[in-house]
Amino acid sequence: MRIVVVILSFLTCLSLPLQQAAAQTAASADTVLAGAEAGVAQGVGDSGVEVAYRFGSGDKLRIRVYNEDTISGDYEVDSTGNLSLQLLGQVKAVGLTLTELSALIERRLREEGYMIAPKVAIDVLNYRPFYVLGEVGKPGSYPYVAGMTVLNAIALAGGYTYRAKQSKFELIRGPDNKKVSVDVNATVLPGDIIKVNERFF
Structure with missing residues (x-):
């Protein structure tokens, strides 16, 4: 019986460092994963180059404004970097991300009194070369x-x-x-x- 107790005690002592090492490995993995997710959120690629897509001249977009067919349609970012939208006229798109452009159009529709709570969705039909x-x-x-x-x-x-x-x-x-x-x-x-x-x- 004493031999069994000694063996169990020995195995318990061995398992503690292994558990600690596993916990440290898991924590390290979580840290690396968090860093990777942060990099993706910031649009940074493996080479350190920003990869968040920003619109430029030649991009063709489909803009849909819910419950407002007048402004919904297909548009192209012109050589000056603008979109010529119904109701709103010139809207600067160059240098903006999809989220930023959607928010800009929604803000313009609110501020100019066309809609109280506009919802805008944008799809890219064709990217510039x-x-x-x-x-x-x-x-x-x-x-x-x-x-x-x-x-x-x-x-x-x-x-x-x-x-x-x-x-x-x-x-x-x-x-x-x-x-x-x-x-x-x-x-x-x-x-x-x-x-x-x-x-x-």
Whole structure:
């Protein structure tokens, strides 16, 4: 009987550090997950480039205002970055996210006295193209496809030339033309400009 008690005590002592280690591992996993979720909420990709989509000239949108057919319809962001909406006239869309644009239209409808509690839904019908420049086979503009990476974009543009630097690329994004260095796994968004530079021999 004493031997059984000793064995049980020994096993209990062993299990405590294991339980503590498991608890620490779970806590670490929760911390990592929380950080990842925060990154997604802020629209930050693996490369550190902001990936929250913001509208630009050429985007085609379907705007629906519930119980108001006059303003509902298909619209395109023009070269000045505006939408020409029925009732409201010019509404600046460039640089706004879908949530921000919906809120802006709802606020304008309230402030201008058209509706007391408007509800706006926006769908993107067509995204503006992206561009691949520099040392690729066929530089130019290409239709955006969801989930595209820099590597996919370069493949669409005919692949690398023999002079191309294949490790880091310039990506220009947004109304402020922010320029960053990215790798082949970086996410591509509509309107992005990807530049493949010449390597130095």
